[in-house]
Amino acid sequence: MTTIQTRAKTGQDNPIAHLSEADIEAIGAELDRIRQSVLDTRGEADAAYIRRVIATQRYLELGSRAVLLGSALPPLWVLGTLGLGVSKILENMEIGHNILHGQWDWMRDPKIHSTTWEWDNATPAAQWKHSHNELHHTYTNVLGKDNDLGYGIMRVDEEQPWHPFFLAQPLWNFVNACFFEYGIAAYDLELGKNLKTPKDKRSAEFKANARKVVAKIRRQATKDYAVHPLVALPFGAFLPTLAANFTANVIRNVWSHSVIMCGHFPEGVETFEKASIEGETRGEWYLRQMLGSANISGSKAMHILTGNLSHQIEHHLFPDLPSNRYAEVAPQVKALFAKYDLNYHDASLPKQVYSAWHKVVRLSLPNGWLATTTAKNLPQQLGLLHKMMTGSRRERRLIEKRLARAASLLEAKARSTDAAPEAA
Amino acid sequence: MTATLEPPVRGSRLRDRAIRVAEAATTPLLPADYLDLFAPLRSGADLRGRIVEIHPETRDAATILIRPGADWAGHVPGQFLRIGIDVDGVRQWRAYSLTHGPRRDGLISITVKAVPDGVVSNHLVHHARPGTLVHLEQAQGEFVLQGDADRLLFVTAGSGITPVIGMLRNLFPSTDEGVLRLERSAGLDVVVVHVAPSRPDSIFIRDLEALAAAGAIRLIARYDDEHGVLDVDDLASIVPDLAGRRTLACGPAGLLDALAAHHERAGLDLVVEQFRTTRVEAGEGGTVTFADGRTLEADGASPILDVAEEGGVLMPSGCRMGICMGCVIPMTDGAVRDLRNGEVTTAIPGETGAVKVQTCINAAAGPCTFDH
Ligand SMILES: Cc1cc2nc3c(=O)[nH]c(=O)nc-3n(C[C@H](O)[C@H](O)[C@H](O)COP(=O)(O)OP(=O)(O)OC[C@H]3O[C@@H](n4cnc5c(N)ncnc54)[C@H](O)[C@@H]3O)c2cc1C
Ligand code: FES
Numbered sequence: 001m002t003t004i005q006t007r008a009k010t011g012q013d014n015p016i017a018h019l020s021e022a023d024i025e026a027i028g029a030e031l032d033r034i035r036q037s038v039l040d041t042r043g044e045a046d047a048a049y050i051r052r053v054i055a056t057q058r059y060l061e062l063g064s065r066a067v068l069l070g071s072a073l074p075p076l077w078v079l080g081t082l083g084l085g086v087s088k089i090l091e092n093m094e095i096g097h098n099i100l101h102g103q104w105d106w107m108r109d110p111k112i113h114s115t116t117w118e119w120d121n122a123t124p125a126a127q128w129k130h131s132h133n134e135l136h137h138t139y140t141n142v143l144g145k146d147n148d149l150g151y152g153i154m155r156v157d158e159e160q161p162w163h164p165f166f167l168a169q170p171l172w173n174f175v176n177a178c179f180f181e182y183g184i185a186a187y188d189l190e191l192g193k194n195l196k197t198p199k200d201k202r203s204a205e206f207k208a209n210a211r212k213v214v215a216k217i218r219r220q221a222t223k224d225y226a227v228h229p230l231v232a233l234p235f236g237a238f239l240p241t242l243a244a245n246f247t248a249n250v251i252r253n254v255w256s257h258s259v260i261m262c263g264h265f266p267e268g269v270e271t272f273e274k275a276s277i278e279g280e281t282r283g284e285w286y287l288r289q290m291l292g293s294a295n296i297s298g299s300k301a302m303h304i305l306t307g308n309l310s311h312q313i314e315h316h317l318f319p320d321l322p323s324n325r326y327a328e329v330a331p332q333v334k335a336l337f338a339k340y341d342l343n344y345h346d347a348s349l350p351k352q353v354y355s356a357w358h359k360v361v362r363l364s365l366p367n368g369w370l371a372t373t374t375a376k377n378l379p380q381q382l383g384l385l386h387k388m389m390t391g392s393r394r395e396r397r398l399i400e401k402r403l404a405r406a407a408s409l410l411e412a413k414a415r416s417t418d419a420a421p422e423a424a
Numbered sequence: 425m426t427a428t429l430e431p432p433v434r435g436s437r438l439r440d441r442a443i444r445v446a447e448a449a450t451t452p453l454l455p456a457d458y459l460d461l462f463a464p465l466r467s468g469a470d471l472r473g474r475i476v477e478i479h480p481e482t483r484d485a486a487t488i489l490i491r492p493g494a495d496w497a498g499h500v501p502g503q504f505l506r507i508g509i510d511v512d513g514v515r516q517w518r519a520y521s522l523t524h525g526p527r528r529d530g531l532i533s534i535t536v537k538a539v540p541d542g543v544v545s546n547h548l549v550h551h552a553r554p555g556t557l558v559h560l561e562q563a564q565g566e567f568v569l570q571g572d573a574d575r576l577l578f579v580t581a582g583s584g585i586t587p588v589i590g591m592l593r594n595l596f597p598s599t600d601e602g603v604l605r606l607e608r609s610a611g612l613d614v615v616v617v618h619v620a621p622s623r624p625d626s627i628f629i630r631d632l633e634a635l636a637a638a639g640a641i642r643l644i645a646r647y648d649d650e651h652g653v654l655d656v657d658d659l660a661s662i663v664p665d666l667a668g669r670r671t672l673a674c675g676p677a678g679l680l681d682a683l684a685a686h687h688e689r690a691g692l693d694l695v696v697e698q699f700r701t702t703r704v705e706a707g708e709g710g711t712v713t714f715a716d717g718r719t720l721e722a723d724g725a726s727p728i729l730d731v732a733e734e735g736g737v738l739m740p741s742g743c744r745m746g747i748c749m750g751c752v753i754p755m756t757d758g759a760v761r762d763l764r765n766g767e768v769t770t771a772i773p774g775e776t777g778a779v780k781v782q783t784c785i786n787a788a789a790g791p792c793t794f795d796h
Contacts, residue, residue, distance in 0.1 A: 047513030058453075058461055105736045108515040111457075113738050115716065118452035219451045227449045 015270065015291060015343060027290075027340060028283030034332050035318050038325050047107050049324045053094055053304070054112070061087040064248075069232050071240035081244040085251035086305070091120045092256055093307025098323045100129050105320075123185035124216045127209055131188040137319050141264055141292035142272045153192065155363045157271050162366045162400065164389040169364040170357070180253035185213050224249065255305070258353050259296070263312035266294045266355035268345060289316035290337065294345035295330075296352050303327060313344065366400055368407030464557055467494035473507075475556045476531060478548075485537040485583065485627045486549045487523065492532050492560060499532070499563030501525045501594040502587045502672075502697075506742040506750055507534070508559030511547045515559070517750065518544045519743035521587035521674075521697070522563060523628075525594025535627055537583035564748065567697035573670040574611050577663055579683060581619040581675030582627075587697055588616070588674060589628045596640040598631070603638035614641040615663055619675065622649045656682040660690075667692060677702040701745045701785060703763045710758070710788035715795055722788035727763065729783040737796075739783065746785035754778035758792025 019027075064083030071077040096119030098104070104112050118125050139145035143157060154173065155166040176183045186192070194206050224245035232241035270291040277288070296302070296310035303310045311326035314333055321329075337344035347355070362370045366388055373381045384403070388396045446455040456469060464472050473490040480486045499505070504521045520534035538549040567587050569576075578588045595609040620626040629645070636643035644662055646654045656679070660666050667690065673683050674697040681702075687694040706725035712732065713719045720735040722728060729751050732739045742750025746764060755771045756778050762769070763785050771779040771792070778795055 043512040043514075044510070045513075047510060055461060058458055062458060102736060105738070107510070107513055108733065108738065109510075110738055115738055120452060219448070222448050223451050227445065231449070 016287065019287075019340060023340060024283040024287055025281065026283075027336060028281070028286050030336055031286050031317055031333075032282075034329050035321065038318070038321050038329060042106065042322065042325075046322045046324060047104075047109075050095075050099075050104050050107075050112060050322070053090065057087055057090040057095060060090070065228060068228070068241050068244050069235045069237060071232065071244050072235065072237045077240050077244055081247050081251075084244065084248035085255075088120055088248055088252040089255050089305055092252060093259070093309065094304050094323060095119075095307075096121065096125075097307045097309070100125055101133060102320050103322045120220070121184070122181040122213070122217050122220055123188045124212050127188040127213070128184065133319070137316070139277070140289055140316060141270060142274055142277055142288075144274055145277075154360070156265070158363070158367050160363075162388075162396075166364050167389075170361050173357075173360050177254045177257035178250050180257040181249070182217075183257075185217070189213060258349075258356075259306045259309050261356040262296050262349065262352035263293055263309055265359060266345065266347070266352050267359050268343065268355075269294050286317060289313070290342060292316070294347070294352060296349050297346050298349055300327075302349065310349075366396075366403055368400075368403035368405075371407040371410060372403060465491065465493040469493060469495070471495055471560045471562065473532070473558050473560045475552060475554050475558060477554055478552060480549075481535060481627045482537075482625055484549060484625075485535060487533050487535045488548055488552065489531050489533045490558065490560075491530070496530075496532070496560070497562050498526060500568045501590040502568040503563040503565040503590075504567075504587065504697075504743075504748075505532070505534070505563045506561040506748055509544060509547065509552070509556070511543055516544050517559075517741045517744070519699075519745075519748055521565075521567075521590060523586050523590045523593070525590065525597070535583070535586050535589070537627060561742070561750070565697070567672065567674065567695060569672075575613045575665070575669045576615070577666065577669040577671045578614070578616045579619075579659075579671060579673040579675070579679075580616065581679050582621075582625075584673075584675035584697070584699065585618060585626075585628050585632075586674075588672070589631060592616075592635060592641065593631070596635055596638070598634060603635060603640050605640070609640070615644065615669065616641050617644045617646065617654075617659070617662065619646045619654050619679070620648070622647050654679075656686045659683075659686065666690075671695070673697075674699070676700065698747065699745070701764050704766045706763070706787065707761050707766070707789055710790040710792060712788050713791070713793045724761065724787050724789065725763075726787055727784050728760065728781070728786055728788060728792075728794075731788070732783065739796075741784060744784045746782055749782065751784040752780045752782055753794050753796040755781045756793050756795050759789040760786040760792055761789040762786055 016024075060083055064080045064087055067076050067083060068080035071080050096117065099112060099117045100114050100119065102114040105114050107113075110116055114129065121128070136146055143159070154169050155162065189206065189209055194202055194210075225242055228245060229238045229242040232238055270288075272288055272292070277285075280288070290313060293312040293316045295313050296306060298310060308323035308326045309315055311323075311330055314321075314326040314330055315323070317333065318326075318329070334344050334346075365385070369381065369385065384399055388399050391399075443455075449455075450458060459466065460469060463469070465474060471493050473492040473496075475488055476491050477489040478486050479489075499522050501522065501524070504519045506517055506519050508515050508517045510516070520536060523533050523535045536545050536548045538546045565587075569591055578592075580588050592614070595606070595612065595614075597604045597606070616632060618626065618629075618632060620629075623629060623645070626632075626645070626647075632641070632643050632645070635641045648654075663669070670693060671683070671687065672695045673680055677698060677700060680696050680698055684694055684696070706723070709721070709723035709726075711719050712722045712728055714732070714737055718735065718737065720731055720737075722731040727744075729739055729741055729744065733741075740751055740753070742748035744751070746762075755769075757771055757773050759768055759770045760781050761767070768789055769779060769781060769786070770776065781794075
């Protein structure tokens with residue numbers, strides 16, 4: 001995918017070319033109306049919902065930790081680990097993520113408020129709120145501004161020049177998935193940028209934040225890897241409990257990483273250029289959120305476990321509406337997409353995860369390489385790749401051009417054969 | 425010497441350590457967050473209560489019986505408590521007088537009159553259900569009997585009877601055998617002037633009439649529909665021995681203001697309890713900035729508390745009328761205007777230091793910054 005702006009310039013199909021300025025503002029007004037309709041009916045039932053989810057999560061956690069006392073027995077280990085994994089997923093997604101967005105601040109309950117909540121995650125709530133709420137949600141899918149796009153270490157767009165270094169990005173992505181909470185902590189800290197800065201030049205703010213992250217990680221690790229295993233020691237379950245807690249954390253990490261990848265990374269989700277968001281109107285901002293997000297379809301349980309980020313489009317349009325209401329506004333939002341002939345990205349979890357991973361792999365390779373590779377020409381293609389990795393920069397650019405040309409020829413051919421049956 | 429000191433020290437150290445381990449096991453939550461699932465009224469928890477019973481007093485007033493949490497410290501009749509209840513999912517705090525003395529069953533009660541469009545009062549009177557968990561604060565207030573005066577005059581109007589009925593019930597408990605005369609109230613001479621729109625609108629009128637019938641008090645009921653609106657200047661003729669009594673009054677601001685003027689002229693002391701404040705003309709507004717950097721526009725008529733809550737800032741609050749101090753936060757810079765009397769309070773960095781401001785009855789008077 002290329003940024004919307006480049007595609008418009010190079011004459012490729014631009015998904016918003018058919019919208020007039022008035023259309024965009026009308027979309028904005030309609031979305032404002034939908035938002036207000038939820039605000040007007042927000043009340044007791046919503047408050048009861050979040051309290052019920054919180055209570056359920058706490059009972060589940062207590063129950064799972066109790067079961068893990070007997071985790072020397074393998075069936076109990078499996079049961080307790082799954083329970084704890086699900087509890088941690090609920091805590092991070094439907095509860096933590098959404099409370100930290102301020103979705104429940106209107107209840108004025110000091111115990112369920114974005115300014116007082118802390119979550120079961122390596123990154124301290126305050127730092128996450130800054131990088132997520134202020135940066136990601138403001139600069140959604142703007143290259144170079146939205147760190148959620150590849151966390152600064154991945155190639156997320158064709159326009160980013162390819163480098164052999166990116167060949168390993170599927171591997172990093174996998175490692176990042178397993179230890180996602182630490183990945184988030186690192187990127188909330190802008191660790192990469194700060195580590196490149198000489199030690200004595202790093203800001204006092206960074207140092208203070210880093211100390212907070214270390215303290216948070218220490219508390220989290222003490223809980224999962226010392227206190228609970230020690231409590232289980234008399235039951236002969238020190239190591240099983242430790243392994244269970246580790247596994248539950250990995251389950252939670254992989255799950256949340258997958259959900260978040262599905263939100264903005266599947267094929268077909270748009271990216272934007274920095275300059276495009278200067279002087280953006282409310283309607284244009286809404287439009288960027290509409291095109292830059294993808295939904296996951298599935299059961300009610302799946303929606304809850306994703307923290308309703310399965311309604312990523314609705315969440316990005318209305319980040320501060322209570323998550324339990326996204327399902328209700330989704331049909332209205334979808335109808336609006338249809339009315340203005342826009343693509344409402346919606347697919348099942350396996351499809352979206354596959355699509356996102358496919359993109360990670362595709363972009364780890366030079367542009368056009370994957371599209372032009374078949375089982376037959378694999379040896380030559382690998383040869384090309386080898387040349388690109390070892391050759392000079394000039395050689396690399398030349399091969400890149402050749403690949404791109406071959407890929408666009410293929411695409412044109414595919415299009416004409418697609419069109420043929422219709423013509424007949 | 426150390427031998428006698430050591431055991432408790434060791435005990436508390438052990439307890440501290442146990443608490444620290446429990447906290448390490450529940451981080452980022454607290455052990456209390458889990459205990460609250462099972463025992464929200466336990467000792468050591470945030471003070472809460474559970475509504476046990478609600479019974480109507482008049483068509484728009486009801487008494488709410490509450491079982492308070494284990495840490496409830498009791499009250500002196502005449503005092504009020506702050507209660508936080510969720511209405512339409514939103515936590516609202518208000519103050520209500522306790523309408524009884526200490527009870528054997530440990531319950532507490534408040535009596536609420538629904539005011540037109542009142543968020544909390546209507547909810548409590550018409551919609552709240554037994555079993556609901558509410559949030560409480562310990563009783564407070566100075567509207568209590570000092571025990572140094574035997575001759576008392578209570579002037580009450582409307583729901584202003586509530587703190588007074590608490591005192592009277594404590595002095596003269598009513599049982600199946602009638603009103604008890606206890607030693608603590610033996611020498612008392614009590615007159616109650618009660619003002620209400622009509623007799624059916626009077627909360628506790630049957631209690632007052634029963635006390636009067638038993639000879640415990642002298643009741644002078646004044647109903648607007650029967651007697652016309654009470655003129656405070658007539659008080660001396662209604663209660664001829666006024667000067668020899670200590671006056672305690674609770675009712676609308678208009679009545680209390682008139683009474684204050686009257687007693688000042690007569691050189692008499694007056695103890696009052698006010699449920700609601702009158703406000704002066706608003707001034708210019710300003711902006712309000714909070715510690716997290718959030719800045720909100722505030723007009724000159726809106727209390728900072730309302731502005732902040734609307735803007736999503738989590739604010740402490742209580743009576744919302746400048747009485748309980750539950751809403752006080754430090755202002756580091758700027759000026760606010762008291763909506764009751766127009767008085768301006770200013771904080772100048774490096775000069776005044778942080779000034780504590782009651783946000784419920786102060787509006788912005790220019791840009792101001794709060795350390796909250
Ligand atoms: C120390 C103290 C003790 C109190 N004790 C009692 C008590 O025992 N019983 C009791 O019923 N109330 C008592 N109150 C008043 C109570 O705290 C609330 O203010 C009252 O119930 C109205 O709250 P609300 O949420 O229903 O109204 P809100 O939604 O806050 O106000 C709605 C409208 O009603 C008006 N309004 C607010 N208060 C009053 C009032 N008192 N009379 C008429 N109009 C009003 C407001 O100006 C507004 O226009 C006490 C107040 C204080 C400060
Ligand atoms: S809330 Fe009671 S003084 Fe402000």
